Amino acid sequence: xxxxxxxxxxxxxxxxEKKVAQYILDNPKETIKLSVQEIAExxxxxxxxxxxxxxxxxxxxxxxxxxMLFDSLSGSDNLSKPYYVxxxxxxxxxxAIINKLVxxxxxxxxMLTAILSNKDVEKAAKLILxxxxxxxxxxxxxxxxxxxxxxxLMRIGIVSSAPDDYDLMLLSSSGLGEDDVVxxxxxxxxxxxxxxxxxxxxxxxxxxxxxxxxxxxTLSHMADCLLNVPASESTYRQGATISRxxxxxxxxxxxxxxxxxxxxxxxxxSKSFEMVKAEHDSxx
Numbered sequence: 001x002x003x004x005x006x007x008x009x010x011x012x013x014x015x016x017e018k019k020v021a022q023y024i025l026d027n028p029k030e031t032i033k034l035s036v037q038e039i040a041e042x043x044x045x046x047x048x049x050x051x052x053x054x055x056x057x058x059x060x061x062x063x064x065x066x067x068m069l070f071d072s073l074s075g076s077d078n079l080s081k082p083y084y085v086x087x088x089x090x091x092x093x094x095x096a097i098i099n100k101l102v103x104x105x106x107x108x109x110x111m112l113t114a115i116l117s118n119k120d121v122e123k124a125a126k127l128i129l130x131x132x133x134x135x136x137x138x139x140x141x142x143x144x145x146x147x148x149x150x151x152x153l154m155r156i157g158i159v160s161s162a163p164d165d166y167d168l169m170l171l172s173s174s175g176l177g178e179d180d181v182v183x184x185x186x187x188x189x190x191x192x193x194x195x196x197x198x199x200x201x202x203x204x205x206x207x208x209x210x211x212x213x214x215x216x217x218t219l220s221h222m223a224d225c226l227l228n229v230p231a232s233e234s235t236y237r238q239g240a241t242i243s244r245x246x247x248x249x250x251x252x253x254x255x256x257x258x259x260x261x262x263x264x265x266x267x268x269x270s271k272s273f274e275m276v277k278a279e280h281d282s283x284x
Contacts, residue, residue: 002057002059002065002068002069002072002114003025003028003069003072004111004114004115004230005057005058005114005115005214006021006024006025006057007025008111008115008214008215008230008231009021009056009057009214009215009216010022010025011215012056012215012216013053013056014049014052016045016046016048016049016052017045017049017052017053017056019043019044019045019049020039020040020043020045020049020050020053021053022043023039023042023043023045024039024065024069027042028069028072030042031066031069032066032069032070035062036050036051036062039062050062058117101241104232104241104242105242105245108230108232108242108245108246109246109249111230111232112229112230112246112249112250115214115228115229115230116227116228116229116250116253117226117227117228120225120226120227121227121253121254121257122257122261123225124209124225124227124254125254125257125258125261126261127181127207127209127224127225128153128158128181128183128209128254128258129158129258129261129262131179131180131181131207132177132179132180133160133161133175133176133177133179133180133181134153134158134159134160134161134180134181134182134183135160135161135162135163135172135173135176135180135181135182135183135201135206136149136150136160136161136162136182136183136185137169137173137182137183137184137185137193137194137197137198138162138184138185138186138194139191139193139194141187141243141244141247142185142186142187142191142194142211142244142247143162143164143185144244145185145211145244145247145248145251146162146183146185147162148248148251149183149251149254149255150162152251152255153255154272155268155269155272155273156258156259156262156265156268156269157264157268166193169193169197170193170196170197170200172197173197173198173200173201173204173206174200174201174204176201176204176205176206177204177205177206178204178205178206180201180206180207181206181207181208181209182197182198182201182202182206182207182208182209183209183211184197184198184208184209184210184211184212184219184222184223185210185211185212185247186210186211186212186217186219187212187213187229187243187244187247188212188213188217189210189212189213189215189217189218189219189220190217190218190219191219194219195218195219195222198210198219198222199222202222207224207225208222208223208224208225209223209224209225209227210222210223210225210226210227211227211229211247211250211251212226212227212228212229213228213229213230213231213243214228214229214230214231215231227250227254229243229246229247229249229250230246232246
């Protein structure tokens, strides 16, 4: 949804673009009736800022933005406000924690549909399927996402690497070339070792797929294919919760897309399942 996109990107806009975006958020119904010149005047900005804003949120022009805004306002959902992960105090009981976290997950999942581009998902799937070597870069909670993706790829016959040592990350990235892909995962988009390894791989000609928060980050600017998750948590937080779930959902979407694109995926998945099942059955 366009309202979600604007709210997610607001902090990364230039002052003139931010004026336009804030006016749209504050006056969505009025915006639909305005021209580029009129909204520029109403927001005390410029026509150029309106055009730049449209490019920033990946829409073709102000007319398309207004159409998306109309569709958003016509819906019955109430997702126009960003939903942040709550921090809990000592008085919070189990029921309150369950309700807040489950509600956060549901809201965030809906936000993901607004900012995750199906074109970029398909592009990323094709890049991985055609790559000679695939390297996953991620630390902390993002490494868990990398390992999950690595395990899934094994099911369809794709071998990849996900080193856990910083030196190995750099060594592996330095060995990539033009036929290879690095999948860099960082919610903040500013994790130093992830940025360094990604830059090394990119300088060697490897394609970069980035899974990171929506907005302007160092990692997003290095990406050949950008897969965004909602900016639903602060950088300094109690721990990765909703951001990790969002990243895992992106992995599931990407993996499912790869299964559709790969002709023999069903046979490979069945084969891997039977192999693991036979091994477990022999231990009983």
